[in-house]
Amino acid sequence: MTWTIPNILTVLRLLAAPGVAVMFLFFARPWADWFALFLFVTAAITDWFDGWIAREWNQESRFGAMLDPIADKAMVVIALLVITGFSGMNPWILLPATIILFREVFVSGLREFLGNTAGLLKVTQLAKWKTTAQMVALAVLFSTGIFEHHFAERVHGMDVDTIGAILSGELPDELSLVRLLWWQDATFFGGVVLLWLAAALTALTGCDYFVKAVPHLKDRPQ
Template sequence: MASRAYSLPNLLTYFRIVCVPLVVLTFFMEGQLKSPDYARWTALTIFIIASITDYFDGYLARAWQQTSTIGRMLDPIADKLLVAAALLLLAADGTIAGWSLWAAIVILCREILVSGLREYLAELKVSVPVTRLAKWKTTMQMIAIGFLLLGPAGDKIVPGITIAGILLLWVSAVITLYTGYDYFRAGLRHIDD
């Protein structure tokens, strides 16, 4: 069991969890919530590295037959922590504001509801597999958040980076709603009440 806990796929998942506070800390490099260009580039770099580990931890676990219970538990938690922390950070610094906050709220609510549903179904020994569309949803969220983390620093190089990030966030929110409904519908079959 201990050897599986320290397998490379699980180490990548642990690394992704460690990246969550690092992304947030980049916006506090000057002692308060600020997002100068260098902070945004640093946050984006850490976020991209963390996002890439999301692909490789699962791929390597399957390819090397190193799947583990802790990996299956922590992988979705690491994803949700990374997305939630980044969305809250971007809302706090004003990159996501106004109506666009609703896209972030939809994403956060769905992640919490699906996590609760999965936990409930796990007690019933019911597994709800991750769909291909749910994987695309995660990818779209990561791309949108990457654009938004770069935000104004990216707009100086390629005007419209922030707008593209907001548009992708809305696309992610729509896909998030659909996949959340899919999970909820699958879970309803197993709810006694």
């Protein structure tokens, strides 16, 4: 294995995947959310960048081809676990997350079973869009935690009536509570919509791979 720039970026992306969860073990929120968001977005950008470098600089390798999808799946799966956990198992997040996780396990199992013929399950353009949709949705949902906890910090010690008066416009909004609450709601609902879109694309690619694999799953005549 040659340590080319694309391979190094892929390995770093793989290491960043568990780092997203580790941020919440060593830092308090919202700092953990900020660090996790930065790590996730940076790693997601390298997903495009290392592929572009590999093609343009003719540095494509079997090691990179093997590790790249593993790094992508690790990032998505770990981020989904973190977001689902901190959402309080919100069904609007849990259901699309379940679809995505089921598809990833199912397709990985197909590839393992097919062995030498797994090459027929090559990554399609739709699968690339699926990965992009997943990355964007998860990044948006990570930002929700940032706005949520900054809002909680600013209203700490306030009584409910005061908070309600500020949000309704009866009192001046010196702490920008309305803006924080708007961004919190916007990123949550926007992230949920994007996550459902990603889940739909994920299911479609899973069905596509299964259809391609069916001829190779039939029992041979005795």
